[in-house]
Amino acid sequence: MAKPISIEVWNPSGKYRVVSTKPMPGTRWIRLLTDQDCRVEICTEKKTILSVEDIIALIGNKCDGVIGQLTEDWGEVLFSALRRAGGTAFSNMAVGYNNVDVNAANKYGVAVGNTPGVLTETTAELAASLSLAAARRIVEADQFMRAGLYDGWLPNLFVGNLLKGQTVGVIGAGRIGSAYARMMIEGFKMNLIYYDLYQATRLEKFVTAYGQFLKANGEQPVTWKRAATMEDVLREADVISLHPVLDKTTYHLINKERLSIMKKDAVLVNASRGPVIDEAALVEHLKLNPMFRVGLDVFEEEPLMKPGLAEQKNAVVVPHIASASKWTREGMATLAALNVLGKIKGYPVWSDPNSIETFLNESSQPPPASPSIVNAKQLGLPSSKL
Numbered sequence: 001m002a003k004p005i006s007i008e009v010w011n012p013s014g015k016y017r018v019v020s021t022k023p024m025p026g027t028r029w030i031r032l033l034t035d036q037d038c039r040v041e042i043c044t045e046k047k048t049i050l051s052v053e054d055i056i057a058l059i060g061n062k063c064d065g066v067i068g069q070l071t072e073d074w075g076e077v078l079f080s081a082l083r084r085a086g087g088t089a090f091s092n093m094a095v096g097y098n099n100v101d102v103n104a105a106n107k108y109g110v111a112v113g114n115t116p117g118v119l120t121e122t123t124a125e126l127a128a129s130l131s132l133a134a135a136r137r138i139v140e141a142d143q144f145m146r147a148g149l150y151d152g153w154l155p156n157l158f159v160g161n162l163l164k165g166q167t168v169g170v171i172g173a174g175r176i177g178s179a180y181a182r183m184m185i186e187g188f189k190m191n192l193i194y195y196d197l198y199q200a201t202r203l204e205k206f207v208t209a210y211g212q213f214l215k216a217n218g219e220q221p222v223t224w225k226r227a228a229t230m231e232d233v234l235r236e237a238d239v240i241s242l243h244p245v246l247d248k249t250t251y252h253l254i255n256k257e258r259l260s261i262m263k264k265d266a267v268l269v270n271a272s273r274g275p276v277i278d279e280a281a282l283v284e285h286l287k288l289n290p291m292f293r294v295g296l297d298v299f300e301e302e303p304l305m306k307p308g309l310a311e312q313k314n315a316v317v318v319p320h321i322a323s324a325s326k327w328t329r330e331g332m333a334t335l336a337a338l339n340v341l342g343k344i345k346g347y348p349v350w351s352d353p354n355s356i357e358t359f360l361n362e363s364s365q366p367p368p369a370s371p372s373i374v375n376a377k378q379l380g381l382p383s384s385k386l
């Protein structure tokens with residue numbers, strides 16, 4: 001017999017059963033659910049990544065909705081199990097939902113929520129941190145210091161790259177890519193080149209206005225360019241940050257060939273999804289080009305790194321923590337819970353998933369709506385007029 005999964009239960013007499021596959025930060029998300037007659041069951045298993053079988057056991061015979069994580073494989077098997085248990089609501093506690101087969105969810109009439117907006121600045125700040133850490137060799141220098149190797153100032157000690165006046169390249173200039181671009185432009189007076197399938201009009205307007213402001217102050221104005229091809233960004237930029245969604249069009253977007261056209265001393269940052277980079281090709285490139293540096297928050301086969309990456313001094317690596325600020329993680333939990341609650345209660349779907357502040361305001365009741373359901377149209381869910 002399979003070992004029972006350990007859980008923590010809130011409001012045992014609640015009418016609707018909502019399962020969270022992980023404990024999530026804060027308690028507001030729990031309160032919002034229990035106040036609306038939900039029994040909340042939180043999986044407290046020590047194991048970091050739950051298997052499909054573990055989640056089937058959690059869903060059981062009666063489950064109205066599940067809050068899940070990006071490490072889980074939400075496909076045909078789980079959506080059919082959820083539907084059999086009477087459930088129609090699922091939310092990832094993440095903006096990216098490449099772990100979810102939305103077609104399978106549609107087939108079983110399950111709404112799929114995600115958590116955009118609340119993590120935009122936090123994630124962009126981590127990408128900016130990785131850019132600086134890689135450009136200025138902060139991790140290498142820290143290790144050197146701790147190893148007791150510092151025996152005095154030297155003209156050539158840990159010389160890195162100056163950002164001011166250089167070009168920042170952004171691939172995927174959506175919410176996070178645009179926020180990152182603004183930080184690098186405003187903070188370090190970098191020029192922008194970006195590639196996206198869509199024009200980033202607000203970002204372009206910001207750079208134009210900031211350039212005019214600098215010029216009026218007698219400073220060198222910053223500039224922007226929308227690249228016709230991704231290769232143009234790779235050739236021209238000094239620091240390149242990747243922020244697209246992961247799908248068929250972005251899998252191994254950065255490969256051996258594209259790495260070879262980048263500047264020899266460029267900085268590459270990835271806080272999107274690991275498979276956007278061919279990580280084995282990256283390891284080879286790092287070995288052959290010691291002046292080339294990367295900052296990575298995500299990896300192709302998490303939690304693993306490709307062989308050789310950990311040994312490369314020109315790589316800064318952190319464990320998928322880009323959205324890890326307290327405010328953001330509590331907000332993600334709240335949005336995910338409200339996505340599930342909204343579907344269970346038959347609320348409409350918020351008409352603008354980018355404008356979620358009203359759901360996050362702790363001193364007021366959130367509106368009766370699901371903040372962000374990615375398959376609302378396919379399921380014919382009504383849109384909120386609030």
Ligand SMILES: NC(=O)c1ccc[n+]([C@@H]2O[C@H](COP(=O)([O-])OP(=O)(O)OC[C@H]3O[C@@H](n4cnc5c(N)ncnc54)[C@H](O)[C@@H]3O)[C@@H](O)[C@H]2O)c1
Nearest residue numbers: 096123172173174175176196197244245249271272322323
């Ligand atoms: N590391 C982390 O912890 C972390 C945190 C948040 C988000 N993310 C990842 O970042 C991604 C982006 O989040 P967002 O909120 O900015 O999403 P978004 O939808 O606002 O932006 C994604 C952008 O990518 C563009 N894009 C899609 N396909 C492209 C292609 N082939 N080439 C170039 N651009 C392309 C889109 O047009 C869009 O502008 C998420 O999907 C998620 O995978 C990671």
Ligand SMILES: O=C(O)[C@H](O)CO
Nearest residue numbers: 093094095096119323
């Ligand atoms: O997609 C996301 O939201 C991240 O990877 C986790 O914050």
